[in-house]
Amino acid sequence: MSTTTDGALTLADVTLEYPDGDSGTLKALDNVSLSVPSGSITSLVGPSGSGKSSLLAVAVTLVRPTSGMIRVGGTETSTLTDAERTTLRREEIGIIFQQPNLLVSLTAAEQLVIGEHLRGASPKAAEARARDLLDVVGLSDAADRRPHQLSGGQRQRVNIARALVGQPTILLVDEPTAALDHERSDSIVRLLCRITRDFSVATVLVTHDTEFVPLTDAVATIRDGRLSAPALAVARPYFEKT
Secondary structure, three states, X not given: OOOOOOOOEEEEEEEEEEEEOOOEEEEEEEEEEEEEOOOXXXXXXXXXXXXXXXXXXXXXXXXXXXXXXXXXXXXXXXXXXXXXXXXXXXXXXXXXXXXXXXXXXXXXXXXXXXXXXXXXXXXXXXXXXXXXXXXXXXXXXXXXXXXXXXXXXXXXXXXXXXXXXXXXXXXXXXXXXXXXXXXXXXXHHHHHHHHHHHOOOEEEEEOOOHHHHXXXXXXXXXXXXXXXXXXXXXXXXXXXXX
């Protein structure tokens, strides 16, 4: 991984400041640079309050940085209007939150169908796409179950499938294993690694489970808003990790 501008997701010299008291400012991000190529997954680790959430917020274009450049795919985001940013998030960015936040009244397939409808798909095409994506995450036999009929790991898999609905360029993943046991956590991280390569997306995985970092391609550490240059997470090829 490099810190140049050749990734599907690129942050270059990004600083994010907030007012702090009457006259001071707080640097949530301090001159951060990160490049994540398509088909690769970078782990982002750091203590609470280090800037992980701030980095995700600017990468997903929900927060405008104070300075610096962010590029998603071929789009530099600083000059986009709010409406254009919304479109970019819908078409280019998949977001996987720590909590799946599934709609309790909908089946697993229906959670995805909603997203397809918003993108203009016909009901038949939306249903087919939803079931295809559930098969990708290993839930083809649970497509008609509602959230209360799914385990925590299964709900997170629906969350992952939902993030893929728009065929995103990048995936931003926030602590996906925080509420899972070791076995389910391991399977979720391995699934994210496989999806990253199969769908050729650029993935940033924020995680506190450092034992799973070796499954990813690179690791970057953030502390006090400053990001270390990403280093190789492993020395062995991907087929040994799956």
